[in-house]
Amino acid sequence: MKFAFTIFKYFPYGGVQRDMLRIANDCAKLGHKVTIYTGEWRGDKPVGNVQVHILPSTGWLNHQRHQSLIANMQAALKLAPVDFVVGFNRMAGLGAYYAADPCFIARAYHEKSWFYRLGARFRFFRNCENAVFSRQSHCQILLLTTRDKAEFQHWYQTPEVRLHVLQPNIPADKFKNKDRTCARDYLLKQFSLPQDANVILTVGSAYIRKGVDRVVKAIAALPETIKQNTWLLAVGEYESSSSFAKDAKRLGVAERCIQAGGRADVADLMLGANLLAHPARSELAGLVIIEAMTAGLPVLLTDVCGYASHVKTAGAGLVLESPYNQAQCNASLLTMLMTDNVSWTNAGLNYTNSILEKSSPTAEADLIIQFALKQNTRSG
Numbered sequence: 001m002k003f004a005f006t007i008f009k010y011f012p013y014g015g016v017q018r019d020m021l022r023i024a025n026d027c028a029k030l031g032h033k034v035t036i037y038t039g040e041w042r043g044d045k046p047v048g049n050v051q052v053h054i055l056p057s058t059g060w061l062n063h064q065r066h067q068s069l070i071a072n073m074q075a076a077l078k079l080a081p082v083d084f085v086v087g088f089n090r091m092a093g094l095g096a097y098y099a100a101d102p103c104f105i106a107r108a109y110h111e112k113s114w115f116y117r118l119g120a121r122f123r124f125f126r127n128c129e130n131a132v133f134s135r136q137s138h139c140q141i142l143l144l145t146t147r148d149k150a151e152f153q154h155w156y157q158t159p160e161v162r163l164h165v166l167q168p169n170i171p172a173d174k175f176k177n178k179d180r181t182c183a184r185d186y187l188l189k190q191f192s193l194p195q196d197a198n199v200i201l202t203v204g205s206a207y208i209r210k211g212v213d214r215v216v217k218a219i220a221a222l223p224e225t226i227k228q229n230t231w232l233l234a235v236g237e238y239e240s241s242s243s244f245a246k247d248a249k250r251l252g253v254a255e256r257c258i259q260a261g262g263r264a265d266v267a268d269l270m271l272g273a274n275l276l277a278h279p280a281r282s283e284l285a286g287l288v289i290i291e292a293m294t295a296g297l298p299v300l301l302t303d304v305c306g307y308a309s310h311v312k313t314a315g316a317g318l319v320l321e322s323p324y325n326q327a328q329c330n331a332s333l334l335t336m337l338m339t340d341n342v343s344w345t346n347a348g349l350n351y352t353n354s355i356l357e358k359s360s361p362t363a364e365a366d367l368i369i370q371f372a373l374k375q376n377t378r379s380g
Contacts, residue, residue: 001372002081003027003034006073007088008066016100018287019169019364020088023098024050026365035082037073039065063124070128084372087139092131096140096371098364102284103151104129133158140371142166142364144285145306164367167359168290168307170352174267175295186265187272191233191258198230198337201273201297203266203288204280205236207244211279211302212236214329216244218277220251221330226337232257233273235266270295275336279320279329280305293348298341300332314351316344 007020024034028049036052045052055076057069070091077085077093087094090101104125108117116122132139133156141158143149143165152158187199200219204210212234219232234257238244248257263269270276276292278301285306292299293310299317301308302324311317318332336344360366 001032001083001369001376003032003368003372004077004082004085005034005036005088006085006091006094007036007038008069016088016098019098019100021046021050022169023086023364023368026362027368030362030365030369032369035080037076039069061121063121066128067124083376084368086368087132090125090128090132092128094132094139095375096142096368097132098142099148099152100144100284102282103148103155105155106151130156135159138162140164140367142367144168145309147306147309148284166364167355168285168310169287169364170294170356170359171287171291172294172352172356174291175271178267178271180271180296183268183271185272186268187233190265191231191260193231194229196229198226199273200230200232200333201235201269201276202232202278203235203276203291204278205238205262207236207238207242209281210236210283211277211281212238212244213247214279214324214326215277215333216247216251216253216257217326218330218333219256220253222334222337226334227253227256230256230337232277233260233269234258235260235263235269237262266291267295270297273297274341275300275317277333278302278305279324281324283307290352294352296345296349298336298344298348300329300336310351311348314347316348316351 005020005024007017024036027034034050037055038052039055039057041052041054053076055069055072057065057072059065059068074093084095085093087097090097108122131137133152135157141163143163146165149163149165188195188197200215202212202215207213215232219227219230222230234244244259248254270292275298278286278289278299280302283305289299289301289305289307289311293314293316299311301311302320303322308319312319318336320328320332
């Protein structure tokens with residue numbers, strides 16, 4: 001069976017793009033052919049039964065470039081027909097859509113002015129979303145959280161039968177055959193830290209959105225005796241406008257905050273750190289949260305994160321309730337640093353192992369193949 005995956009942009013550290021490539025490879029391993037249509041590709045291209053076609057797009061504005069790329073994708077599909085089209089961005093003509101972006105129309109009404117909703121950008125992206133979620137559409141939708149499901153149904157009344165909430169993908173292979181003690185020694189050596197250091201890890205490439213500034217403030221608020229033995233290890237390529245260094249200096253913790261940049265050894269850092277702090281302002285799901293639980297790393301996070309429910313259910317850390325309160329974050333960080341983390345570690349490991357035992361490692365690919373078979377049976 002031939003599949004087409006459509007995605008507008010590819011960034012090597014983007015979670016959606018990693019998921020897309022993983023699912024494409026899973027389909028290929030199951031004997032199918034996948035063609036990825038995109039406007040940009042960075043990094044090595046896949047080989048074998050997964051091919052990448054880079055298509056041009058034109059336009060001065062973002063929505064115009066999207067519109068151009070969609071037209072070129074649809075033209076390419078007419079020239080080289082496939083059995084099933086899977087979208088990782090919203091557009092008409094999809095057989096299935098992987099919903100890794102928040103509800104556009106909800107944000108347009110809750111976060112934007114009425115004037116924004118008069119513009120061509122709003123109309124274009126609203127129509128793209130409507131083509132996927134409306135009652136008239138036949139597109140099958142893969143959702144990351146039940147919260148997303150409720151929001152989309154509120155705005156579009158999407159039939160229940162087309163909405164499929166996925167279990168989080170458990171990245172067990174990342175931590176396979178890794179020793180926690182060795183990882184701890186590796187982390188301390190990499191950053192010249194003492195043996196008894198408290199290492200707070202943040203992972204993400206958006207300084208404000210991921211709440212790293214909140215972590216800096218929480219470290220600055222620690223009692224002096226604990227602060228002197230605590231370091232923030234911030235992994236991620238921040239925006240050029242990031243105020244990370246300025247904030248740390250202003251709060252008097254510059255020597256406590258290490259900006260590590262993008263790294264390929266995040267699995268080792270997770271196994272070696274004391275906790276993951278992720279008090280994000282916005283996070284649709286948060287793969288890094290599941291990665292931390294899989295590593296047995298306790299998590300401090302906000303309830304706006306889509307995967308916060310898994311941390312709460314597992315008892316694998318502390319969840320900060322909305323509305324966000326910095327004093328609560330400060331107190332929670334102190335609690336986690338002063339508490340033996342064995343119970344949180346075991347809770348995360350037990351929870352992710354339970355999901356692994358109950359679900360297929362190729363669950364998304366299995367669903368997509370099932371959708372394709374049903375569609376082709378009906379059309380045949």
